[in-house]
Amino acid sequence: MKSTTVISAFLGTILVGLATAGYAADKTDARKVDIGKAEYEQKCTICHGALGKGDGAYSVMLKKPATDLTTLSKKNAGVFPFARVFETIEGTHELKAHGTREMPIWGKEYRSSKYYDDYLHDPESDRSYFARSRILALTEYIYRLQAK
Ligand code: HEC
Numbered sequence: 001m002k003s004t005t006v007i008s009a010f011l012g013t014i015l016v017g018l019a020t021a022g023y024a025a026d027k028t029d030a031r032k033v034d035i036g037k038a039e040y041e042q043k044c045t046i047c048h049g050a051l052g053k054g055d056g057a058y059s060v061m062l063k064k065p066a067t068d069l070t071t072l073s074k075k076n077a078g079v080f081p082f083a084r085v086f087e088t089i090e091g092t093h094e095l096k097a098h099g100t101r102e103m104p105i106w107g108k109e110y111r112s113s114k115y116y117d118d119y120l121h122d123p124e125s126d127r128s129y130f131a132r133s134r135i136l137a138l139t140e141y142i143y144r145l146q147a148k
Pocket of ligand 1: 106
């Protein structure tokens with residue numbers, strides 16, 4: 001019994017070691033592991049800017065400039081407005097009570113078949129789960145962009 005425990009502990013250490021080594025190796029290509037950053041660069045930089053300051057190339061074409069995403073916590077008494085950010089990206093939180101919103105809605109897009117064909121290649125997988133995990137990664141990335 002006792003030797004089994006020792007062996008399990010030993011194997012556990014090796015597995016943790018391997019997992020850590022794999023993670024460290026992946027870190028050399030940050031885009032590989034940083035889904036939030038990759039999604040942001042693909043979809044949001046154009047309006048919100050590379051650092052989230054709202055100075056993306058397309059921002060000047062908008063009626064209202066894209067929001068500076070780095071000051072969301074500051075403007076909310078130091079608390080990151082997690083749910084609002086998530087829902088804004090998803091499309092469930094309307095930015096304005098009236099009028100059309102210029103910011104695209106991503107929830108629908110992530111659930112579209114285009115994403116399924118490009119990323120998952122599996123018609124059986126759960127679309128809502130995929131959409132939520134991408135939006136969650138984006139929300140967490142925006143959290144990391146907050147000014148200190
Ligand atoms: C076509 C330009 C455009 C693109 C692309 C875009 N946004 Fe926006 N975004 C805006 C505009 C404009 C606003 C402010 C609209 C308003 O207040 O009515 C905004 C607002 C926001 C807000 C609300 C901030 C707050 O005050 O709560 C968040 C969060 C946000 N965008 C995140 C994103 C993310 C994440 C992406 C990429 C997935 C993205 N945006 C892509 C134009 C864009």
